[in-house]
Amino acid sequence: MQKKPVLEKISPEFGKSILVRQHDQEETTSIAFWHFHPEVELIYINKGNGKTHIGNHLSYFNNSQLLLIGANLPHNGFTDRLTKCGKETLIQFKPEIFGDFLIELPEMAKIKQLLIRAKKGIRFKAESKKIIGPKIEEIKHLNGFNRVVKLLEVLQDLALAEDYEILNSDGYAFETKPQDSEKIDLIFKYINDNFKNQIYLDEIADKASMTVPAFCRYFKRVTGKTFTKLVNEYRVVHATKLLTENQMSITDVCYECGFNNFSHFNKLFKEFTGKSASKYRGEVKKIIQ
Secondary structure (H helix, E strand, C coil): CCCCCCECCCCCCCCCCEEEEEECCCCCCCCCCCEECCCEEEEEEEEEEEEEEECCEEEEEEEEEEEEECCCCCECCCEEECCCCCCEEEEEECHHHHHHHHHCCHHHHHHHHHHHHHHHCEEECHHHHHHHHHHHHHHCCCCHHHHHHHHHHHHHHHHHCCCEEECCCCCCCCCCCHHHHHHHHHHHHHHHHHCCCCCCHHHHHHHCCCCHHHHHHHHHHHHCCCHHHHHHHHHHHHHHHHHHHCCCCHHHHHHHCCCCCHHHHHHHHHHHHCCCHHHHHHHHHHHHC
């Protein structure tokens, strides 16, 4: 079966330089895949949940999400499902739509810095989501000059926001090559489908048509992580999802996520999230209440 293209081709409507898509229900026909594109991507999900996989960053979100992804930064799909009143707005545009002259104006300095930060992926927090989210949703209903002006206003608001985190802040520059992205997409899909079970290196290396040593070197070069580390991150992210949405015991969560040792699960969960599984669940309950 032919694989999906990894360099996503994005085409705004005729006469428009900004692509805006909006949906308010789960898109069951859309298959998430590891991809990149030269356009900057702005995503606002006002209610929903899913996995965030951008560059080296992997996490689970529940409720809402506001992201800015720079040009050519590899990422996967985001929303698992939207709630009854949920809506996802996606905006894509090429950085050069502002032109060399406009982007170099002193008044554009903050936006220029924002687009540089976005190369590592930015996630904005509660205050920005509350204030800027509705403005992002407005863009869908605007055309022509008004759409460009509203986008500039949103970008300026994001540039001035202080409640954000850089998702790939470890300094690792994620380099994309079409052949790398195609192969890594196959690997990520296999991990996503099988992380609850033991995945052996010779098994995944065979899927990638490589020897085990070659696969280990390749995977570390492309992702900046060992294969074992990434699989364990998938498992911990799934654990955060279960702790948020399910009432099963923490021991059951451990084994449901593919760990076969409870103390190892606790150790990795704390390394990844900065807190124990019980503390994580307790904090989530407080937020929901």
